[in-house]
Amino acid sequence: MKKAYNEAWIEALAIRKKARGWVRAGLLTPAQEAHIRELFPESFYRANVWVRIALFLFTLLLNGCSTTFVSMFFMPALENTLWGAGLLGMAYGTGFFFLLNLLIRERRLYHSGIDDALLYSAVSAFCGGLFVTFSSVFREEFVAYAAIALPVLVWAAVRYASTVVTLATLLDVYAIAGLLAFRFPAGKLLLPFIGLFLSAGILLASRSMRRKSGIYWTSCLDVSESLALAFGYLSINYFVVREGNALIQGTEGPVPFGILFWILTGIIPLACIFSGIRSRNRILLVAGLLTLLLSVYTFQFYYQPVSYPLFSVIGGLILLSGAIACIRFLRSRQTGFTFEKDGSGEGGIRLEALVVAEQASIPSTQTDTFGGGTFGGGGAGDQY
Template identity: 30%
Template sequence: MRAYNETWIENKNVVSQAERWHRRSLLTDDQLTAVRKAYPVGFQTMNGFLEIGLFIFTIIATGGVFLLFVELLSIDDSSIFGLYCLLFGIGLAILNNVLIRRRQFYRNGVDNALVMATTALMVGGFNSQFLDDGSLWQWCLVALPLLAAVVWYYGDTLITFIALAVLYTCLFDLTLEASFGRTLLPFVGMVVSGLLMQATRMIRQRAYYDDAVSLTQWVALAMLLVSVNYYVVRETNWLLIRSTLRRSGVMSPPEIDLPWLFWLLTVGLPIGYLWQGFVRKNRMLIILGVLGVAAAVATIRYYVGILPLNVHLTLCGLFLIGIAVGGIRYLRSSRYGFTDVPDEDSPDEFLISSDVITAAQVAAGTSGHDQHDNVKFGGGKFGGGGAGGGYN
């Protein structure tokens, strides 16, 4: 059992998709009403600015109460403070669950803040209780199971990001403990990123974890680009050995091992992202591929620059403006599954299919079948490249 009602989360996605189609006049008012009735959502809805305000207020209030009891109880011993953090965190977790059940919160600011506070207190309490003088990777190793449990229970995006950061930090710090750790470090980043991507593909798709899985893919692909970039690898290596080499009179970064491999990956991996992004119509790969190409160009210019920096930037800017203007004009009408039209206003031909029409009829009760037919409304999703995605 998890914190939020999974059925309501799935229904929320279905209703959101139906509302998008309704704005494109693909569903009538009656059909949209029928969809909302067939897929009820009981979560409390709030304005986005109100949710941000509630998040900030809850964090401040929680911190104030926490510090108040620290003063009242005169806690100054580290072990007692760690126990206090654990108990306070457990209390916040219970309070959060009660609010979620009774107030039907779903990422409304209050519950997000309480999840953050609970996780911070539990992680800090465990580390201070059981690992007072440990190294960084040991602290991270203790924190990872707790963070994973929070992600499993809440599906929280921010905790997912923190868990990924802790995972990379743990493995990188552990790698540097070895004598050959500096050489191995970029390869550890590659392997971890690849394994994370493979894990997200093996996980059964569930609406409850959509945001967490999507963020994991973004982070894994981005970290893979960073791990193979020649500039990042060389400068990181220099930061790790700079103090030692400067005492020997070396004032500039030395060449790294296997430089040809990292130069090849610096240029080749972003191009591979772009190729796969266009083939799969995956927006994530296209965006990261463009950023990777930009990083590759900047890296090449940094080490083998010919033109002055101002001329280089001017030419790159003119080139990008030309690409943007040409792309917008070329994609005014859909071509090969891509379009410049925003997702909310995608051409009808990308949305209308027999599956979509049947699903709308089932939800509206116009097909003569029971509403819980084998055809499930809301199973489709847009592809990453625009409006060219398929419906599953």
């Protein structure tokens, strides 16, 4: 699938960001950073965050006004025909996609606010048109609506590398799995395991794609891994399983396989922390720490060995002591995983390009050279 944005320009932005971080860390001089910025110019239109927000809101307002104005001419004729209104919505979406591609190509936009608003408008209008068109067929079959929206969301997420569309795609996948499971009594019982295995599949697919792909989808893969870890843990957390079972089945008390959910509630955070430190993966490490906190509070909620105020004080002291110990240990940089900030969270960057640029900025100090003889062909010429 053809990518909407120029991947070489995106990589140049990432290299410039990495160079700024290395300057702050003292690994590069400002002169070397300036040379890198010359080698990797910023070709996209990039504005500050406040301008992006203003452009985003203005574009959304303009999209709403334009569609409302055009609909005034067509809706009287399409008032009693759902398929006609649906086709009009898909036409709006197609028009937004066309305008989005045109502005990206001609104005060199890259998450500048305008292209984000056009993308969200295009996806919403096209999917809304599909829903209206098939509403008379699907009626209240919500899984069908989620299924027909999935190809549009996947295509938009892959082509435009949008984190918001990626998040919507993954939520749509979880919704389809959950709605299908609710159709069967066994599906309701196995819903925690369905969520766990689905999250594991998404996590493995994201990790595999990260190894094979470039920097284009880095932010999307970060969102995928973070959401998969969150949903995977929440799917088997004892509190979520027990209270969710009471809400779905209407039965209070312990749940089947309760001991298994308790074991998973305690093991998964520790596995994430260990794997995060071993693989130097910040997403796994943060997820492990957050889920460990939730696991401890889950245990406190049901067994309450001490009062909540005392528990909070003891837990806070333990976490603070552990954080201080980890910071002091990681500052040594002996593990390759340090507490100190490197100035960039980008991955998949051609670091050798930075080395080449840095070497190119260093003048040669060699003064002794050999003679200027020439030779070629099968033997020496008149000079060698």
